[in-house]
Amino acid sequence: MTSPTGSVLFLTNSELGQCNVALAVAEEFLRRGDFNVHFASFRAAAPLVQEMNTRTDTVYPVEFHEIWGPNMTDLAVRSKIGLLYHRPGMKGATEGLTKVSNAMSSWKSTEYARAYRTCLEIIEKVRPAVVVIDPILHLGLDACENITARKVILWPVPIKDVVVLDQPKAGVLWKYPVTGSGYPFPLPWKLVPANAYLVLRVGMTLACAKSATDKQDPEKTEEQRSPFPLRSAYTKDVLNLTPAFHEMDFPFRVPNNVISCGPIVRQCQPLAVADPGLNEWLQKPTILISLGSHVKPSEDVAVQMAKGIRKMLYEYPEMRVLWKLRYDWESSMTFQNVLGAHITAGSVLVTPWIQPDIMSVLNTGHIVAYVHHGGANSYFEACKVGVPQVVLPQWLDTYDCATRVEWLGIGINGSRTSAPGADAIEFAKALIQVLRDANMRLKSNAMKTLCSKTEGRVMAHDQIVEFCSME
Incomplete structure (x- = not known):
């Protein structure tokens, strides 16, 4: 195997529902051996990366970099929201949104600033040719805002969550059921007012949310940085990869920079x-x-x-x-x-x-x-x-x-x-x-x-490599 000449950095949350696609694609890079593979996440993901190194047993293993700070699970626990369970409908969806907002609000601004700097330090140390980012890792999106490396958003979700805000004629308000509502598709006209209300409620809640009060020694004051307002992960100037084909979701207008790879799952034994x-x-x-x-x-x-x-x-x-x-x-x-x-x-x-x-x-x-x-x-x-x-x-x-x-x-x-x-x-x-x-x-x-037309992790790997080689 020839020695890799460049590096790819995966920035992701540590919860399995979020990092599984990153693990699958990182493992594909590892097996190919064309890039040095770096994986940055919270401490809980370290055993997952070690297990990946063990199962692939390659000459150049993945290097794990710990992102300092609480992961999504930690934020949920300390905010005392309990589990995210909620009923469908307007009241239930509002409850679910409030729980998520309360969990995110438990970030302290100086704590977020330190975690943000950790991401910057990892990027500076690795100097990757491309950064592959989990769209829910707002730290990663924030840290990658002004870097020169190429950026790829690796979505673990269907197309709706990628492009619903980018639909013509404000379709997010009247055409597609709000996440958590359980409303049917197509959306009946009688539910459009409730759906539109929930969309506006989401926007207002995120726009007005603030980090938790941060009491500290004035002599140890750090840069104040807050995760709010949360940035949109989808942008038109980066490559977006999703596991979903168009036929696997509601009908959407999908921009050219959103590529359907097919289900992204890890290679497994019989x-x-x-x-x-x-x-x-x-x-x-x-x-x-x-x-x-x-x-x-x-x-x-x-x-x-x-x-x-x-x-x-x-x-x-x-x-x-x-x-x-x-x-x-x-x-x-x-x-x-x-x-x-x-x-x-x-x-x-x-x-x-x-x-x-x-x-x-x-x-x-x-x-x-x-x-x-x-x-x-x-x-x-x-x-x-x-x-x-x-x-x-x-x-x-x-x-x-x-x-x-x-x-x-x-x-x-x-x-x-x-x-x-x-x-x-x-x-x-x-x-x-x-x-x-x-x-x-x-x-x-x-x-x-x-x-069966594609193998998702292979398609994602190939798209990232091609993106890196573009002038």
């Missing part, structure tokens, strides 16, 4: 290699349930879902269910009474974590439906393998996902009346519908065909 025991169990048609790394269902939600699964199994007794459940179900007699017999019989496998990559499980071909919370990574994974989706939305963009799968005909909202919770009857109907609906399977399979 399940037979990664987890032979799970692979041996997974030899029949199976419903996969994985509600994301942050979702911890309550007793009531877990039991309602269990009842829905039991009802589905009455209709499809040969079906299996693999359920990643972050809940102590073994200590709950109520849960055991509902699903214990099916667990004992081996038709339901409940585990607190699925160790192999989810794509290793999906790629087996035995998954016939994917139940998830509506996170972008889960949505793209399901599209890539062509399985129908049941979305149980919890917050903000997850409500968009539930609306999106129904608009495209590739899934169903499994908790329309009960979100962010669950209702046994509603959930059971959703499971049975995706198993029975042949048209939904055809449309899901067509999505698989679409996604």
Whole structure:
């Protein structure tokens, strides 16, 4: 392998939902060996980078650079907003927006200034040919405002979140449902006033937000710098890469500098290699349930879902269910009474974590439906393998996902009346519908065909390299 001559720097948040695409593309750069790869994030991401170095075992490993300061999870914890759960509708969306604003407001201005300088110091040390930035890492966007290196925004989300503010005739107000609202698409005229109000409410909340009070020794005063107002990540003068094809979202006018790469997922081992025991169990048609790394269902939600699964199994007794459940179900007699017999019989496998990559499980071909919370990574994974989706939305963009799968005909909202919770009857109907609906399977399979045109991480790598070489 020839020695790399240039460097690429990834600047990203440390939460998996945000950094997964950066890890996938960084790993592609690592395997190619054409650039020195640098990865800057908060401390929580260090083990992820170390794991990437271990699994690739290349001559020139990724160098990790720690961004000083609290990550998104830390901000949420110390602002005491709890989890982001909220109901759909005007009141629920407003609640979700307020929680996000409160979390961001917990930045202290001098604290933000120090974290900002950390990013600048990393950029100055690495002197990259290109900086690949997470659009939610406002520190990174702020630090990259005036650098000479080329900049690429690597979006982990569908096209809506990239271009919705750039639509003709103020379409953001009347055409597209506001994130967190759960409103349908196309947006009915009766909901346009509420939708427009929410758009304006978002703008006012972000424009008027301020950092937390920062008490300190006057002799130790640092430069005052605030993350507010939050800058828009999309700009017309940088390359924007998204995992979504146009056919995977609502219809939009998409600028030429927004490139669709296809689902960006990490290269993974076959399940037979990664987890032979799970692979041996997974030899029949199976419903996969994985509600994301942050979702911890309550007793009531877990039991309602269990009842829905039991009802589905009455209709499809040969079906299996693999359920990643972050809940102590073994200590709950109520849960055991509902699903214990099916667990004992081996038709339901409940585990607190699925160790192999989810794509290793999906790629087996035995998954016939994917139940998830509506996170972008889960949505793209399901599209890539062509399985129908049941979305149980919890917050903000997850409500968009539930609306999106129904608009495209590739899934169903499994908790329309009960979100962010669950209702046994509603959930059971959703499971049975995706198993029975042949048209939904055809449309899901067509999505698989679409996604097979490219390998997202490879496309992203190639686009970045080409962008670097432009005069």
